[in-house]
Amino acid sequence: MIRRTAAAAMLALLVAGCGGGSAVSDLGTVVKGAKGSTVRAELRPGQRFSLAVADNPSVGDNWDLVAVPDPKVASFISEEHESKGEGVGAGRTTYFVFNSKRPGTTEIRLRNCWRCGQSTTPPNEESRQQSGEAVFSVTVH
Template sequence: MSLPDSRGGTRSPLAVAVLTLLLTVSCSGGPDRGEVFSSDRTSVGVGVEAGERFSLAVRENASIGDRWNVHTPKPDPAVVEAAGRSYNSDSEEPVPGSGGTRYFTFRAVGPGSTQIVLRNCPRGLCGATEAPAGPKKAVVTATYEVTVR
């Protein structure tokens, strides 16, 4: 299959395939996150099949000091492996003060169970030798109990 281009010629099938892939990725909102798990609870159960990708989603707003990271203990690498992280803003254009969603994506490696601990460490509260001046924001921890079948 060839498609006409703007010069009156045609595009090759390879060009059409690449264009289709790029449009699919850009319209889907980014990388393949697999099934997304989110919750406002501090402990969440996650069940996935070996080989699947999945993501843990948390609300984040850097302008108020939010900063989520995978915390210790690290997940068992025989069960899951990190596959990336991404952020989607609530607004189409960056707006100071607007928040969004932070995604931590993993791949289920093999059968077993492990924990993934995410921790929101507002500026200066985790690992700092001195607490920052001004209003304090609490450190928040979310634990995901992951079972890979």
Template sequence: MNRTLAAAVLVTVAVAGCGAGSAVNDYGTVVKGAKGQTTQVEVGQGDRFSLAVSDNPSVGDSWSLVEVPDAKVASFISEEHESDGEAPGSGGTGYFVFNAKRPGTTEVKLFNCWRCGAEKTPTAPDSVKDSGTAIFTITVK
């Protein structure tokens, strides 16, 4: 195999491994949560895990990490999104990916500012009513 062909193969493999613009290809243990709920998460030291929430930006969902967890217990890696379909308006799932560091407990809050736009604060009555926080209590064993 000549060098040019080998380089082309390596580039193709590298691009194919990225997968739909995802920063990570391993979500680890996935734990689902929702607005208005507190979800308990128990993981082992060194484990990768993801906090998952139903997400549909086309109807106004805008999830964000309110504050990072205690970095000694868990470190934030990335935010990812996977659509449930190809059609416009298809919902999906938002994933907030973390690594478990040391034993301990910390809390992660994800906020869905529904139809807030650039303000990131609900102001309209329907936005206030449909916005909310999903809380995850993370325990690393």
């Protein structure tokens, strides 16, 4: 009877920990970047980390991972979003979550294609001017 109760309690804790609408509850070390910037990140092997960018889809922001990093140095886990408020146009933060792997250096590029919709190419001059990349130089020691 005690074993069943303990097993049920552990199962309830596991299920409760998976809530919140997010695939990943641990963002690890958060490294903030922005359009037009290059940021360095120094990590240990096996360390979870997230690359964070301010985002506002209601005005046309759309961040995506340009290319996966060197898989020997870091592996992509997921893309997560955290809202900054309840109101329309409040904005959010987008997190690209990774695990560091072996020692080495890799570059991770995130692209904001402003008002591009489903396209990966800016549709007009204004979109080209507002679009840009955030670059992260990741070193695992």
